[in-house]
Amino acid sequence: MRHAIEAEGLRKEYPKGVTALAGLSFSVSPGSVFALLGPNGAGKSTAVKVLTTLAKPDAGRAVVAGIDVTAQPDRVRRTIGVVAQGSGVDIQATGRENLRLQGQIHGIRGREIEQRAQELLERFGLAEAADRIARGYSGGMQRRLDIAMALVHDPAVLFLDEPTTGLDPEVRADMWSEIGRLAAERGKTVLLTTHYLEEADQLAGRVAIVDRGKVVAEGTPDELKRELRGDAIHVDLEREYNGTVTRALAGVASIRDVAVEGRALRARADDGGRAVPLVLQALESHGVEVSSVRVARPSLDDVYLKYAGRTFDAAEAEAEVAR
């Protein structure tokens, strides 16, 4: 098996003409951690739904652990563990009961499932709360229980859809070390989706940036960041100037990746501090009035802007409208 996960030209359109996947392709090698990175509405969750047999693609091929997802969904379900966006915990049952049922569904019974549940409860710091109703668990505890449930049958491939969204920063850091440990387990392949660059950076061996249902860039976190060397320059303009701004900056050699969106101007430069006076001078000579200037280290927004051609916020707003 060359790849643990293979997505090839996946397409999916929802009723009302919303295109969730527009030919999404990527592959994940066995035993690695792979992140799909993008804003809400980029198609990450739909990709996970297709790969985990929940949704059928309109076109394309999805193969998990060497098994075709649309042809043999039931075999795939035995092989994968899934932590969905939002919790799937039954909050009227205890942690142990949740784990037990999940194991029983996977055909683990009797003493074996009791042992397995206890093991996972201890590993995820839930041993003390094991026999309490999950309704009373904190968000972080419910999330850990979600992951424990996904692992109960020792799956070869693990899907984590936005595993830390909605958690406080502290809990998120805990979750990262938890996921990091998972990845270190021999032979387990992890696919995670996220809209946090730091998360992809910290956890994933490879990252694919997803925009409008397609992969627009792929590489190791270092590779992606290297292409973004230098600083980001953010300029707020007094009003919209359309083409004038781009024309004004055409002659400034030390900046690149110039993008204008309404009254916001963004550009990149190796040395932001030195570039700013030149930028301001060029804008002034074309009659463009500036209200403020900032220089910043590369952010997720900048990575995204470079590959998707628009800002993260603009992409999320567009997805919101489409919904």
Next chain:
Amino acid sequence: MTLIRHTLYMTLRHLRELWRQPWFVAVTLVQPVIWLLLFGALFKRVIEIPGFHSHSYIAFLAPGVVVMTAMFNAAWSGMALIEDINRGVTARFLVSPVRREALIAGRILKEAVVVVIQSLIIVVLALIVGASFPGGIAGVAVLFAVSALLGSMFGALSNGFAVIMRQEEALIGATQFILLPLTFLSTTFLAANIMPGWISHVADFNPVNWAVVAGRSATSAHADWGLVASRAGFLVALTALCLAFATNAFRSYQRSV
């Protein structure tokens, strides 16, 4: 085998859920008791109406209350499914190898179990307040069986509409809309021969009435087994249809995820 096992896992899950809500259990048990005693007292003298062939109204009413209770509780079955869908529990099951049919069947089996327990309590109470069931244990068993069938039928309908509507308010509205009319368009409270003619005709097509008629006849001194068998047969057929409806609705829900 797997289907049966998975259905039992789900049934146990739902029963445990119910057991953990003692107030709900209490209300569920008290409600039929109130119906039996209240309606029993309120309509006590209707047996004096010429043509009402019964010597005790409580004895006449008890099978009706058993059936009514079965419907009134099972008809809310879909609410918990909507909650499961909204909480992501259903999606978690759908990416596991659980048998799809078990996700609906487990809920319906739970309703059937609850119906039998409630029915037992109502019958015991009716005996205490002076009713008798000359049909004996066999008759009472038939009453339980038709009630469980009716409960399964309404459980299936409720779950089917739950996945179609996927909104608790809509399901509550639809359920409330049908429960009382179905009860009053049946012989639960009054014998057919003293009802307005049109109601008794409508009642012939009302599954609630099928269960009441079959249960009442089976528990009486001179059971009309032909009548019991035909009404039970109708119930089996309609329950099967409702189960097919619920399973299909769930399948189309799966496709829409």
